[in-house]
Amino acid sequence: MAKILIVDDEASIRRTLRDILEYEKYDVDETKDGMECLVKLKKEKYDVIIMDIKMPKMDGIEALERIQMISPDTPVIMISGHANIDSAVEAVKKGAFDFISKPPDLNRMLITIRNAMDKSSLVTEKKVLQRRMAKSKTQEIIGESEPILKIKETIERVAPTEARVLITGKNGTGKELVARWIHEKSPRSENPIIEVNCAAIPAELIESELFGHEKGAFTSAVKQRIGKFEQANGGTLFLDEIGDMSLSAQAKVLRALQENRITRVGGEKSISVNVRVIAATNKDLRKEIRAGKFREDLYHRLAVIIVQVPTLNERRADIPLLVDHFNEIICEEYGISRKRFQKEAIQTLKEIDWSGNIRELRNVVERLIILSSETVSKMDVLNYVVPSSRNRSNSMPFPSIFEKFENADELTEFINQAYSKYKSESQI
Numbered sequence: 001m002a003k004i005l006i007v008d009d010e011a012s013i014r015r016t017l018r019d020i021l022e023y024e025k026y027d028v029d030e031t032k033d034g035m036e037c038l039v040k041l042k043k044e045k046y047d048v049i050i051m052d053i054k055m056p057k058m059d060g061i062e063a064l065e066r067i068q069m070i071s072p073d074t075p076v077i078m079i080s081g082h083a084n085i086d087s088a089v090e091a092v093k094k095g096a097f098d099f100i101s102k103p104p105d106l107n108r109m110l111i112t113i114r115n116a117m118d119k120s121s122l123v124t125e126k127k128v129l130q131r132r133m134a135k136s137k138t139q140e141i142i143g144e145s146e147p148i149l150k151i152k153e154t155i156e157r158v159a160p161t162e163a164r165v166l167i168t169g170k171n172g173t174g175k176e177l178v179a180r181w182i183h184e185k186s187p188r189s190e191n192p193i194i195e196v197n198c199a200a201i202p203a204e205l206i207e208s209e210l211f212g213h214e215k216g217a218f219t220s221a222v223k224q225r226i227g228k229f230e231q232a233n234g235g236t237l238f239l240d241e242i243g244d245m246s247l248s249a250q251a252k253v254l255r256a257l258q259e260n261r262i263t264r265v266g267g268e269k270s271i272s273v274n275v276r277v278i279a280a281t282n283k284d285l286r287k288e289i290r291a292g293k294f295r296e297d298l299y300h301r302l303a304v305i306i307v308q309v310p311t312l313n314e315r316r317a318d319i320p321l322l323v324d325h326f327n328e329i330i331c332e333e334y335g336i337s338r339k340r341f342q343k344e345a346i347q348t349l350k351e352i353d354w355s356g357n358i359r360e361l362r363n364v365v366e367r368l369i370i371l372s373s374e375t376v377s378k379m380d381v382l383n384y385v386v387p388s389s390r391n392r393s394n395s396m397p398f399p400s401i402f403e404k405f406e407n408a409d410e411l412t413e414f415i416n417q418a419y420s421k422y423k424s425e426s427q428i
Contacts (some may be wrong), residue, residue: 002117006030007037007051007063013102017050020106034063041070048116053080053087061094068095073123075116079104141177142325143318147310151178158305159185166302167280169309172359175280176240178307182278183236191235194228199241206249208265217266229262229273236276242302243283243294254298277302312354312361319350322358326365339369344378352385
């Protein structure tokens with residue numbers, strides 16, 4: 001039941017409005033001046049306030065200003081027997097939802113109350129959605145293992161600075177999440193973090209994507225386009241998989257980092273940008289430099305701080321926490337009760353070779369939630385997860401032997417020696 005507060009120094013007005021509103025099934029409270037209204041508002045939440053302008057101790061306009069500070073989302077309908085255009089304009093400017101003259105037209109009053117409540121409901125829904133979006137915007141970094149605690153500590157130290165960060169790690173380890181947390185804890189968090197997947201954009205389009213282009217710059221440039229650097233102005237630009245960026249684009253990114261200025265493709269005007277760049281890669285950029293595929297000067301510009309994200313195999317102690325986290329969010333998405341994972345099931349998951357890292361673990365948890373009963377057992381893991389892991393490991397026989405060799409020449413020499421030994425022994 002919606003709750004309405006009537007604020008008026010005339011008892012007859014309060015009584016009349018109360019009778020009408022209670023007849024309309026509203027929960028009604030009342031007070032005789034603005035001071036008492038503020039006291040009540042600090043203790044109670046009201047859906048609508050109906051308030052007179054002319055009152056002793058504190059008039060309606062002053063009370064309205066205080067209400068805007070205490071409860072800005074509560075709609076206030078102003079009423080007055082001394083109505084004039086100036087009073088109405090002032091009340092609306094101060095934040096009143098509407099202004100009604102005394103004696104109030106009851107039909108208009110009821111319609112205005114309903115409209116005010118609709119607005120209040122929309123504001124509440126908007127805030128709920130904003131909280132949900134904020135919550136989903138940056139997921140928590142799950143884990144208490146030593147490598148993850150070290151990353152969290154690094155984020156706390158690096159985020160408040162303007163230092164550029166290079167995040168390295170294999171696919172599926174959570175490099176993007178680390179980048180988002182650096183942005184979230186930085187002074188730039190109120191501004192956007194713009195993400196660019198350098199591996200997903202063709203080489204001929206990457207420059208347009210980053211720097212934008214002018215109309216007519218190339219055949220398909222039918223209108224001007226703002227690039228990611230400009231979109232991230234004042235915020236953070238996250239260059240994911242930067243090891244896949246073309247050398248020509250690397251040169252322009254280097255120049256942008258040096259000068260804090262960019263030029264759109266096909267343009268002549270130099271545009272100033274204020275961007276913090278965070279990059280990530282699953283490649284060894286030093287090897288790429290030696291192979292002539294990555295600029296060394298750009299590497300040194302980006303790698304002021306290097307954050308190495310561990311593989312899941314290197315942080316197996318976090319698997320129970322990660323499973324619990326994925327269990328919660330996946331079951332919530334499906335609208336079902338959380339599944340219970342037996343200790344033996346968790347232990348079996350910890351023993352798997354996770355080549356797909358966190359991404360693979362999430363998929364596995366989702367598979368177990370769908371295919372298992374209320375309790376996920378060790379047998380469920382053996383039936384639905386382990387066979388695929390075993391097949392994957394069987395695709396590379398004797399992995400421990402091959403890992404000893406740094407190049408093909410050493411492997412060839414080992415095979416020749418083994419063959420010679422076999423041949424000599426077979427002749428005995």
